[in-house]
Amino acid sequence: MPTPRTDPAPRTIRLGIHGSAHLASRVVAAAGxxxxxxEYVPYEVTEPFAPLRAGHLDIMIVKYDPFEPDIVVSxxxxxxxxxxxxxxxxxxxxRDTVSVEEVADYDGYRCPGDFPAKVWDLVVPPRTPQGRTIRRVHSMTTLTALVERLRTTDAMHVSFQSLDAVLPSDIRVVPVHDLPPSPVALAWLRGSELPEHVGEFVAAAERAARR
Structure with missing residues (x-):
C-alpha cells in the first residue's frame, strides 16, 4: 500500500505591524x-525597528522610507x-473630510522616541501647504494614551485611514483630502538574506501592487 503523501507545513512569515493588522491583511491577501x-508581530512607534534588529521579525510594514542605513525597503x-x-x-x-489647513487649528503630536524624525515630518507635516505651523506639542507614547488624550481634549493626530479598524468608536478617523496617500512598503535588515519563502512573499506583494 503506497504511503500517503504529506506536504510540508507552510513556513510562517513573521510580519511586524503597528496599530491595526487590517492593512497588513490586505497586503497578504493581495499577494495570494x-x-x-x-504571524503578525506588533511593534511600538517609540522603537519601531527594535524587534527587526533583535531578530524577532522577518519583515515589517513601514510607511515611507525610514532613512535607516541598515534597513532595506521594498x-x-x-x-x-x-x-x-x-x-x-x-x-x-x-466632518466627512477636512483640509490639513483646518487641522492646523489644533495641537498635534511630536516625534516619539527613536522614530526617524524625517519620516515623522511626512506623517505629521511641520507646516501646511499654505505655511501654517502644525503645533506638535503632545508626547506620543502608546496607542492607549493617544486615545485617552483625544477622547478628553481637542488634540488631534495626523495619521492614516487604516487605523479606523483598530480605534474605539468614540475616536473619529476623518479623511484629510489634501495630503497624498502614504506609500506602504515591507522592510528588512540590510545584509541579512531573506528566507526563500519570505522573499517570494515580498515579490508577490510588489507584483500585486503594480497590477
Missing part, C-alpha cells in the same frame, strides 16, 4: 498568501489614505 502563513505594496484622528466631541469629528 493564506492568513495562516503569516517597492510599494499598498497605499494608505491620510486622516486626522480626533475625539467624538472634537469640532472636526462630524
Amino acid at each position: 498568501h493564506p492568513r495562516s502563513s503569516v 517597492g510599494p505594496v499598498a497605499f494608505d489614505g491620510r486622516a486626522v484622528l480626533v475625539g467624538a466631541r472634537h469640532p472636526l469629528a462630524g
Whole structure:
C-alpha cells in the first residue's frame, strides 16, 4: 500500500505591524498568501525597528522610507489614505473630510522616541501647504494614551485611514483630502538574506501592487 503523501507545513512569515493588522491583511491577501502563513508581530512607534534588529521579525510594514542605513525597503505594496484622528466631541469629528489647513487649528503630536524624525515630518507635516505651523506639542507614547488624550481634549493626530479598524468608536478617523496617500512598503535588515519563502512573499506583494 503506497504511503500517503504529506506536504510540508507552510513556513510562517513573521510580519511586524503597528496599530491595526487590517492593512497588513490586505497586503497578504493581495499577494495570494493564506492568513495562516503569516504571524503578525506588533511593534511600538517609540522603537519601531527594535524587534527587526533583535531578530524577532522577518519583515515589517513601514510607511515611507525610514532613512535607516541598515534597513532595506521594498517597492510599494499598498497605499494608505491620510486622516486626522480626533475625539467624538472634537469640532472636526462630524466632518466627512477636512483640509490639513483646518487641522492646523489644533495641537498635534511630536516625534516619539527613536522614530526617524524625517519620516515623522511626512506623517505629521511641520507646516501646511499654505505655511501654517502644525503645533506638535503632545508626547506620543502608546496607542492607549493617544486615545485617552483625544477622547478628553481637542488634540488631534495626523495619521492614516487604516487605523479606523483598530480605534474605539468614540475616536473619529476623518479623511484629510489634501495630503497624498502614504506609500506602504515591507522592510528588512540590510545584509541579512531573506528566507526563500519570505522573499517570494515580498515579490508577490510588489507584483500585486503594480497590477
